[in-house]
Amino acid sequence: MGLFSFMKNAGDKIFGISKADEEDALEVAVEELKLEKEAAIKLKETIIGLQLEVKDLNIFIDDDIVLVTGLACDQATKEKVVLIVGNSKGIAIVDDQMTVEYKAPEAQFRTVEREDTLGKIAKEFYDDATKYSIIFEANKPMLTEPDKIYPGQLLRIPVLD
Known part of the structure; x- marks a missing residue:
């Protein structure tokens, strides 16, 4: 799928970064690496906890860019992993290098506006507002309720059969 851009300061907070003014550049860099590694572990645990099937899932964070690799069981799972990672506070770009076991049409994506x-x-997408449940279901388990979306959040809009 490639690179996806997200709003860096929207979404769930996973980093908890705080930099003391007196720390020197090396200490800051070491701390940032540690926090990025912890954030990557937390993201991986979240994906596993949501029971999204990705073999050999690997997440690497460098500043506000995330590289994701692994073998997703299907296209929807791959897209959901990208959304979980990208809709996390502090993430601006997701470099999706996952492969898919069972290929299906790629969904469209839409950033939630105010x-x-x-x-x-x-x-907007289906010419039928009552089909909101299709979008809701396509974004589960990241969405828990249809009315709990926020500006800046990227949503998956599946292709209708």
Whole structure:
């Protein structure tokens, strides 16, 4: 799939970075590497905890860029992993290098804007606001309720059969 851009300061906070002014550059760099590694582990645990099937999942974080590799069981799983990673606070770009075991049509993606609802987005993509549940289901388990979306969040919009 390639590179995906996200709003770096929107989403779930996973880093907890704090830099003391007196630390020298080396100490800061070491601390940042440690925090990036911890954040990568936390993201991987989140993906596993959501029971998304990705063999040999590997996540590497460098500043605000994340490289994701592994073999996803299907296209939807691959796209959900990208969304989980990218919709995390502090992440601006996801370099998706995952492969897919069972290929299917790629979904479209849509960034949530202020005052958006899933119904409004469904109307935009499917010409039918009542199909909001398709978008909701496509973004589970990241979304737990249809009305809990936020500006800057990237959503998966699946192709209708």
